[in-house]
Amino acid sequence: MAFFQVILPMSLxxxxxxxxxxxxxxxxxxxxxxxxxxxxxxxxxxxxxIEGLRERSLAFFYREVVDNVYASSLIAExxxxxxxxxxxxxxxxxxxxxxxxxxxxxxxxxxxxEHRLVLAYxxxxxxxxxxxxxxxxxxxxxxxxxxxxFESHDLLNPQERxxxxxxxxxxxxxxxxxxxxxxxxxxxxxxxxxxxxxxxYRTRVQAWRWAVLLSPDFWREINGEPVxxxxxxxxxxxxxxxxxEVKKTPLIAVDYAVWKEKVRAFQARGGxxxxx
Amino acid sequence: MKDKTFDDLTNEEFSEVLDNILSENFxxxxxxxxxxxxxxxxxxxxxxxxxxGEIRDGRLVLDKEAPVPVEGNAIxxxxxRLIIRLRE
Numbered sequence: 001m002a003f004f005q006v007i008l009p010m011s012l013x014x015x016x017x018x019x020x021x022x023x024x025x026x027x028x029x030x031x032x033x034x035x036x037x038x039x040x041x042x043x044x045x046x047x048x049x050i051e052g053l054r055e056r057s058l059a060f061f062y063r064e065v066v067d068n069v070y071a072s073s074l075i076a077e078x079x080x081x082x083x084x085x086x087x088x089x090x091x092x093x094x095x096x097x098x099x100x101x102x103x104x105x106x107x108x109x110x111x112x113x114e115h116r117l118v119l120a121y122x123x124x125x126x127x128x129x130x131x132x133x134x135x136x137x138x139x140x141x142x143x144x145x146x147x148x149x150f151e152s153h154d155l156l157n158p159q160e161r162x163x164x165x166x167x168x169x170x171x172x173x174x175x176x177x178x179x180x181x182x183x184x185x186x187x188x189x190x191x192x193x194x195x196x197x198x199x200x201y202r203t204r205v206q207a208w209r210w211a212v213l214l215s216p217d218f219w220r221e222i223n224g225e226p227v228x229x230x231x232x233x234x235x236x237x238x239x240x241x242x243x244x245e246v247k248k249t250p251l252i253a254v255d256y257a258v259w260k261e262k263v264r265a266f267q268a269r270g271g272x273x274x275x276x
Numbered sequence: 277m278k279d280k281t282f283d284d285l286t287n288e289e290f291s292e293v294l295d296n297i298l299s300e301n302f303x304x305x306x307x308x309x310x311x312x313x314x315x316x317x318x319x320x321x322x323x324x325x326x327x328x329g330e331i332r333d334g335r336l337v338l339d340k341e342a343p344v345p346v347e348g349n350a351i352x353x354x355x356x357r358l359i360i361r362l363r364e
Contacts, residue, residue: 017281026296029309034316046343060345063352089300096298113283116290120282123297131303162357179305183313200307209307231318235311246318 002052004107006114009046016040017117024120038183044121047114051106058118065102066126070095074130075155078137088134096126131178135199136166139176139210143169146260149267165193169263170272172218182213191249194218197256209239210256216243219252222262222271226252327351336360 019036023029029037047058056064074091081087100123108115133155140152152167153160165173172194175182182198195214202209219226219241226241234244239255285293296302305313327346329338338346338360345352350359 014281018279021280021282021285021293024297025293026302029312031312031316031319034313035320038313038316039320057343057345059352063345093298093300100294100298110287110290113281116282116285120293120297123294124303127297127302162352164356164358178303179310180303183305183310183317198310199304200310201301201304203306203308231311231315235307238307238311246314 002107003050004109004115005050006058006112006118007048007050008114008117009043012040012043012047016043020044020117020120024124041121041124041184044117047118049118058121061118062122062125065106066099066122067129070099070126071129071161072156072158075133075137075161078134079155081137084134084137084141088130088137092127092130092134095130096123099123099126128178128180132176132181135178135197136176139197140167143167143260146264148260148263169195170218170221170266172215191251195259211239212252212254212256212259214252214254214259216250216252219254222259222266226254331362334362334364336362 013036016036016039019029019033020040022033023037045057045059049056049058049061051061074088074095077091078084078088100119103119103122104110108119110116110119137155140150143150148169150167150169153163153165155161166175168174173192174195174197175193176197179198179200182196195212195218197210197212200209200211201207216226223241226243227237228243229237231244231246234242234253238253239258241252241254241258243250243252245251280289282290325343327338327342329336329349331337336349338349338351340346342351349361350357352358
């Protein structure tokens, strides 16, 4: 076992660490806590990992120790599955436990605070990754079954997996994101894609809802005008198509099934089918 | 866990946090949490992230000492790879 040391960035504040812990423990975060947690994860990625004589950022360490080892095989298994969302949950947990054991064998000590942050971050990012790709593959399957014309990137090709978009519908670029992944993307406004498919949990009825966040001009092309609302009131109108702005970027949020029906009707009327 | 830090946790409590991360529903955001997080992002100030590098044989080569992983002219950002190409 090599010498293992973690140096946290000085910019990672105690408030950010508390918010991260609260999020990872399943707590409900206030707006301020979200701000701290998201900024904290950004900073944590910059932590230095010293393993033997080698020094890497945590983000690079994750890439080499987790992504390069587990990502492609997970995706390959999901692509073979008839129910990628369920299979994704099962595989994410199996690999997650393996990663937890691997890291402790590498020298991470759960009694050391800095090591705890690294272990928690790596497992958090792995679970976000696995859920993100499970959803992506499930959406591809669903769109195919619905007869929607679209093009997607090849997930088994590592170059394409890192492409800046996941799919093209009606000649518009889109991304599919499990909600935590979307929040990472959403912090780099202005958003570049014409639409984002996300998955949200409805506490009241204890069920999932797939939703789409899209640019107003894409929505206008396939449907018409939405309800306009300030961001803090958007949830009052959702899942009806609702228009709001985030960092001055206009967005429409709408239920995935409604959006899919509108796309199918638009394409049936001869609307663009990705012919280029 | 409110207001606790990673340092405050006993080994058992930390193990529970890891068990929570490695659970079926971890990270599943409710609609309320999602829109709260979007509001937080909306109010966040813009943060600059600095990359440095040099031109070698006509190609941009970013310094390895960067806030996120870099490789030559590529920046790894989440599940994306941002590639910077210079025109001749």
